[in-house]
Amino acid sequence: MTETAVPRVLVVDDDDNLREVMTLILEQGGFQVKSAWDVNSALGLIGCQTFDVLISDLHMPSAGDGLTVVSAMRHSNAKAVTIIFSAYPEMKAAASAILAQTDDIIVKPANIGNLVELVREKLLKGKSPPRVLASLATILEECSEATIDDWLSRVRKEDQVLTVWLDDSIRSAHLPQLLRDLVFRLRHPQPLGSRALASPSAAEHGPARRVQGYTASMMVEESRMLQVSIFQPSKTT
Missing domain, CATH: 3.40.50.2300 (Response regulator)
Known part of the structure; x- marks a missing residue:
């Protein structure tokens, strides 16, 4: 410019x-x-x-x-x-x-x-000079287990979500595949202008949560906490 x-x-x-x-x-x-x-x-x-x-x-x-x-x-x-x-x-x-x-x-x-x-x-x-860091996909892949553990700890403290009691293994059952889908999407970006493929795990998650008794607001709050867990600072240190 x-x-x-x-x-x-x-x-x-x-x-x-x-x-x-x-x-x-x-x-x-x-x-x-x-x-x-x-x-x-x-x-x-x-x-x-x-x-x-x-x-x-x-x-x-x-x-x-x-x-x-x-x-x-x-x-x-x-x-x-x-x-x-x-x-x-x-x-x-x-x-x-x-x-x-x-x-x-x-x-x-x-x-x-x-x-x-x-x-x-x-x-x-001017634009910030690029930082030499691991890719987001690599960080997410290496920290998937820690991300799930962090997410579960946040969910346990959230009374709104915990009005539906679920065992930790059941509550987080969708996350391993969902995170793998996200890593794949980050590593294989679609050509400009194309429509990204939906995650099958994410598509199945909504109906499963409704059967388990979740409300829409509970699912939104749960999703919000997952975003925070993915991007928490400890992932980059």
């Missing part, structure tokens, strides 16, 4: 209202902005256009969607500044693994009025 060029920003978020507000704020701040509502549309734009900045939600309909978009941007334009949003405050403290791939993480709801200032600051500093 030259000094006179207008920085180009890609905003990715499945929340229509938030995506539109961020786009408007960035445009008023002097940026050229394109937006995408899901991974496939984001990958399509990344594959055919050049961007100086990526701002993406971490938690979209499928697990790992935000990191899929970040990875695609890294491969397409390694110099682009990448900023991700997370709806969960715990992710700010557990962001070490994520920050190996991104330049900043913002917890929703954030004061997006400061978004223009943040983007300008990141562009002025």
